[in-house]
Ligand SMILES: Cc1cc2nc3c(=O)[nH]c(=O)nc-3n(C[C@H](O)[C@H](O)[C@H](O)COP(=O)(O)OP(=O)(O)OC[C@H]3O[C@@H](n4cnc5c(N)ncnc54)[C@H](O)[C@@H]3O)c2cc1C
């Protein structure tokens with residue numbers, strides 16, 4: 001169960017091999033987290049994420065396989081996670097694929113990014129919301145991005161998918177009002193992970209540890225939107241910049 | 252809410268962590284046995300007036316048996332015993348019994364709890380050091396279990412009786428109880444008040460003098476270090492200035508003739524708190540100001556003051572829904588008990604809270620007498636301290652985890668009726684007789700359907 005601080009004893013991570021998720025899991029395991037299901041595509045990486053979760057204090061860690069390119073399999077994957085975990089206090093969504101400027105006009109690259117970053121997560125979250133409604137409680141935390149607030153010129157494919165998932169999650173949270181299930185969206189600046197490796201530095205950047213601390217604090221506050229770093233909330237003002245000017249901002 | 256999901260969101264008095272359950276209001280004991288025998292792994296648990304602070308009276312995804320319809324009390328017989336339906340509130344019960352001179356043998360700080368809730372938490376009052384807990388005054392009770400209705404007493408299936416006393420609703424639903432009341436002459440109290448500059452002072456006064464009073468309680472200010480003369484002399488700042496009030500029921504001959512009327516029932520709450528309270532009304536500054544004003548108002552020493560009984564026992568009942576003052580974030584109460592020789596843990600806790608600048612309203616300090624035989628009943632001989640803290644105070648979760656460890660190390664425990672955050676492994680250290688509770692539960696509930704959010708969180712299932 002969740003305690004009064006919103007700290008979970010059991011969690012499912014979709015994107016269990018994500019670097020950011022790893023930092024969140026370590027922070028949670030230092031508190032109440034004991035039962036954990038890590039779901040991902042690569043057996044080897046899952047195994048190593050599982051052993052670092054155990055080292056951080058998790059006691060029962062299992063893994064589940066899925067491929068985020070297969071949207072028709074999303075509900076099955078989520079069901080398997082819930083069946084393995086027992087009641088799930090927290091579901092963390094950390095799946096996503098970054099787009100690259102050179103692929104902007106490549107339709108199959110677009111399909112890949114949009115599927116793994118928006119479609120598969122949206123279907124998975126729907127299934128998770130329904131399982132948690134049956135439980136009568138639960139938290140869903142979605143790792144969103146500052147690019148979802150105002151999609152930047154340089155990676156609009158990924159940005160638009162994140163924007164879609166962000167809006168979807170907010171809507172899902174509102175739809176779940178009264179069920180005992182709370183959806184929280186974490187909008188974060190760029191953090192150094194394998195996803196952002198090799199990218200130049202960005203303003204409002206953060207670290208996996210800061211993201212983890214913000215998730216822990218957000219669970220306690222039950223805020224619908226959590227900004228990391230906190231100053232990132234001002235990015236909302238970027239919506240006021242006219243598009244003619246916005247497209248010229250380098251990135 | 253999407254179609255197909257029934258139920259109601261429930262939270263405890265602290266208003267954190269609401270979960271949804273199907274709430275049923277069965278009319279009688281037989282209907283409750285039916286609900287219990289139909290229940291499945293999703294669980295079922297009783298709920299009274301929801302005055303426990305945490306998740307004890309919740310069952311996410313399962314069924315919650317609201318006992319409102321189990322209401323009513325018989326006449327108090329010549330020996331002072333009365334049979335009361337378990338959903339009856341202590342407020343209703345005293346309104347019925349006090350005009351005939353019968354008061355509650357034990358009362359918590361509010362009358363807005365049910366008899367069933369008082370049994371399930373084996374509640375204590377300001378007289379625990381003399382009279383013990385609530386269940387010591389329960390001579391028999393009827394419990395609906397998944398395997399049928401059982402009437403139990405100290406002598407008849409005492410094992411189930413005591414597992415239920417303080418058992419947090421985990422043995423089934425109490426439907427009715429026989430209670431031995433306390434005879435009183437008037438509705439006044441004779442109260443002695445003393446003010447202390449620090450915790451050491453009040454604790455030694457309590458050790459030395461509590462036995463002369465039926466009721467004793469001290470209010471302690473945890474809101475900041477106070478540099479008191481006495482403790483400065485010992486080279487450290489004093490913590491926890493305090494006001495100690497002790498007394499007993501006044502007999503008619505103790506009072507001037509104009510106050511000698513027969514006992515009368517309590518008034519209704521006069522104040523309420525609006526649904527929406529602006530954020531942050533209760534913050535460090537407002538809490539410290541309140542604590543300061545309260546301390547200044549108390550006399551340094553006063554004897555045999557005549558006080559109305561209802562104000563003495565239930566000062567908070569004058570304000571309805573005061574828990575809303577804490578706003579949307581909610582709050583929690585931390586209450587622990589430690590053995591008599593571990594008074595230093597009380598001081599260490601108050602010191603820790605004031606050092607970390609965790610805003611806390613007046614804490615309540617009491618001495619407990621002997622425990623009851625219940626394996627999950629909270630009171631143990633020694634000290635108990637209870638304090639309210641708003642959620643959202645920085646570092647609170649980790650701070651309370653450290654306090655738990657201190658309490659557990661000194662063979663103390665925290666009170667489950669107030670808990671919403673304890674760790675299961677620490678629970679087992681604090682309550683070493685959990686196996687006795689499990690064995691009774693296996694007997695009366697072989698399917699393991701009686702469970703709550705609290706029992707799941709604490710690994711009691
Ligand atoms: C302002 C305030 C002051 C308080 N002061 C004190 C105090 O001085 N001393 C003290 O000991 N406590 C105190 N409490 C705590 C309170 O007395 C207990 O939490 C009590 O159990 C609440 O009763 P309830 O009817 O509201 O029960 P609920 O909060 O609804 O339920 C509490 C527990 O009792 C179980 N339960 C309820 N009814 C039944 C039943 N019929 N059969 C079996 N199980 C049942 C529930 O399953 C749950 O586990 C205080 C609480 C408040 C809000």
Ligand SMILES: NC(=O)c1ccc[n+]([C@@H]2O[C@H](COP(=O)([O-])OP(=O)(O)OC[C@H]3O[C@@H](n4cnc5c(N)ncnc54)[C@H](OP(=O)(O)O)[C@@H]3O)[C@@H](O)[C@H]2O)c1
Nearest residue numbers: 015017018019020067068094095096143145190191193195
């Ligand atoms: N890092 C940042 O700056 C930043 C900023 C804002 C938002 N985010 C979001 O944070 C989340 C985590 O990102 P991260 O930085 O931790 O990067 P990451 O380590 O690359 O995590 C991305 C996760 O998605 C998984 N994934 C991608 N494609 C998949 C597929 N087809 N099937 C199954 N799993 C797939 C990855 O699995 P593999 O390990 O197998 O590749 C990995 O677990 C993402 O949603 C990202 O959009 C990150």
